[in-house]
């Protein structure tokens with residue numbers, strides 16, 4: 184029988200949640216026996232090559248590319264999981280949410296003291312993804328099936344969730360595993 | 365005076381005349397969550413987290429006095445889900461970035477979210493624009509995290525009895541402001557009390573943050589209310 188397939192993505196996140204996934208110590212050997220990775224920065228597979236059982240999403244949506252990737256995960260994954268505070272509520276990138284987008288861009292590219300005075304331009308290349316008016320949690324863009332809170336979620340929580348989901352048993356979210364920081 | 369007999373979820377309890385349901389429940393080892401209520405302050409029943417059902421009617425257990433023979437429903441699934449939805453509303457109507465908040469681990473709102481397993485709110489985030497006032501020498505007031513419980517307004521007074529905090533405006537626009545003149549002369553004890561009275565990280569004593577490491581903070585290991593359930597509550 185073929186192994187369950189996992190895919191992962193980092194949207195508007197810091198890769199801390201991926202680091203926490205790697206932080207499962209020697210259980211990582213068991214994980215490799217248990218599952219196969221498809222599209223993921225961990226194995227650098229860039230496009231889906233088969234249907235995926237569990238998709239893990241780090242980070243919320245701050246630009247058009249994040250939305251596109253998230254939608255393709257929803258299309259290709261049976262179960263989709265928001266991993267970490269940024270995926271669940273925007274996280275630190277969402278600190279800009281109360282500030283109009285023009286003000287943010289002007290502060291970053293025109294007015295900040297570290298901007299080169301000779302080169303005050305707001306990037307506007309057609310190849311760049313379009314920045315969204317605010318950072319959106321993943322579940323406000325597509326349907327999300329499970330949420331793993333934490334900044335990052337502990338390795339134990341990720342381990343519990345991934346093994347439960349591929350084995351088809353309910354998640355045991357004990358008190359010590361649910362933390363928002 | 366004679367004890368008052370009452371029931372919570374079928375458990376026979378005894379209370380004192382004049383006690384509220386929350387107080388009497390606590391004395392009987394039953395936890396009813398509260399947020400706007402703080403022991404020693406006059407209860408106002410504004411947050412509704414403590415909602416229970418008696419004879420088919422919803423009531424705030426922090427303001428309702430005991431009545432002989434009353435049968436209180438506290439943990440019915442619909443009540444618990446309503447409480448959970450209230451917690452979720454408080455999260456989406458402010459800006460709660462727990463990973464960067466000094467109160468994280470000691471915050472009553474966050475602790476209730478842990479207890480009720482709020483993994484993601486069912487409501488969309490509102491991202492209001494709120495102010496921070498760091499003008500007082502010892503205190504910082506961060507409106508992003510304020511849940512308008514009015515505990516600070518009721519509890520914090522200067523020596524002459526004047527209120528240090530006040531609610532300005534009403535309804536969705538209500539916000540807490542600090543009296544700058546009074547705040548300039550707060551003692552260390554008064555500042556500490558103001559921070560402790562705030563259930564969330566909206567009032568912070570400056571220059572003391574992150575003193576307790578993760579793992580040893582108030583709600584890291586045990587859910588809020590465990591002390592009441594074990595009979596060791598304040």
Ligand code: SF4
Pocket residue numbers: 459460461462463465466467468469471472473474509564565566
């Ligand atoms: S006040 Fe509480 S809920 Fe709000 S950000 Fe701070 S720790 Fe989180």
Ligand code: SF4
Pocket residue numbers: 509510511512513514515516517529540561562563564566567
């Ligand atoms: S500042 Fe704190 S104590 Fe005062 S109303 Fe807001 S949440 Fe309540």
